Amino acid sequence: MAKRAERPGDPIKLIGLLWRPAEAVSRSGLTPKRITDAAIAVADQEGLDALTIRRVAGDLGVSPMALYPYIAGRSELIELMLDAVAAEVYAEGAPPAQAGPWRARAERIAQANWDHHMAHPWTVEAAPGRPVPGPGVSGKYEAELSALDGLGLSDIEMDRALTAILGLVSSAARWVISLRRIREESALTDVQWWEGVAPALAAATAGTAYPVARRVSTSLGEATGMASDPEGAFRFGLDMLLDGLARQIDARP
Structure with a gap:
C-alpha cells in the first residue's frame, strides 16, 4: 500500500493551495479543484499506488507539466485530496453540537x-x-x-x-x-x-x-x-x- 511518507516540502505554499486556491481557469480548463477531483477518481478506483501526476494529467487530457502551475507535486496533491473528501463527511449535516444524547x-x-x-x-x-x-x-x-x-x-x-x-x-x-x-x-x-x-x-x-x-x-x-x-x-x-x-x-x- 502507498504510504503518505512523502511530506510536502513547503507547508507555507500548501496553506495557499488549501485556503487560497487559484480560481482562474486556464485555456486547458484546469483549476486546482478539477485536478483534485480527477486525482480522487483515480484513487477511488485504483488506490494511491496508481496515483501519479502523469496519470492525472493523462485523464485530464493535458501534459504533466500543465499541472505544476497549480500543484507542486504528488504529495501536495494527496493533501488536497484528503481535504476535499474530508469536507464530504458531514455534507448532509454535522453532528448536532448539543441536541440529543x-x-x-x-x-x-x-x-x-x-x-x-x-x-x-x-x-x-x-x-x-x-x-x-x-x-x-x-x-x-x-x-x-x-x-x-x-x-x-x-x-x-x-x-x-x-x-x-x-x-x-x-x-x-x-x-x-x-x-x-x-x-x-x-x-x-x-x-x-x-x-x-x-x-x-x-x-x-x-x-x-x-x-x-x-x-x-x-x-x-x-x-x-x-x-x-x-x-x-x-x-x-x-x-x-x-x-x-x-x-x-x-x-x-
Whole structure:
C-alpha cells in the first residue's frame, strides 16, 4: 500500500493551495479543484499506488507539466485530496453540537467516518504524519469536537476521545478494505479459503495444543462465516470505548 511518507516540502505554499486556491481557469480548463477531483477518481478506483501526476494529467487530457502551475507535486496533491473528501463527511449535516444524547452523537461520528473510508478506501492508505489542515479537515474537526463539547471533558480529553474513536474506525476500516481486496483477487470466500488451508494446517500443527484459540476461531467462523471480523471488533470496541467515556463523564461533578 502507498504510504503518505512523502511530506510536502513547503507547508507555507500548501496553506495557499488549501485556503487560497487559484480560481482562474486556464485555456486547458484546469483549476486546482478539477485536478483534485480527477486525482480522487483515480484513487477511488485504483488506490494511491496508481496515483501519479502523469496519470492525472493523462485523464485530464493535458501534459504533466500543465499541472505544476497549480500543484507542486504528488504529495501536495494527496493533501488536497484528503481535504476535499474530508469536507464530504458531514455534507448532509454535522453532528448536532448539543441536541440529543452525547453517545448518539459519538456513534454518528464513528459511523460517518466508517462510511467515509468505505467510500474512499485510499484514505486508509495515507499514513498519518504532520499534515497542514485545510478547510475540509478543519471543518470536520470542528463538527466532531462540537459534538463532544459541554460534557465536562477538558479540551485535551475531548481531543483524545475523538482521536481514540477515529483511530478505532480507521484501523478496522483498513483491515476490512484489505480483506475485501484479497477476497476479490482470490475469488474465494473466507470459508472456501479456509477449507483449502485447513487440512495442511491440521497436519502441520498435529500434536500441538491451542485449545482456546481453536475454540474461539471455530466459534467466530461458525457465527460469521469469516476468518476474522474486524467490523464486528470495531462495533464491539466502540461500545467499550463509549462505556468507559460514559463512566468518566458521570463521575464529573
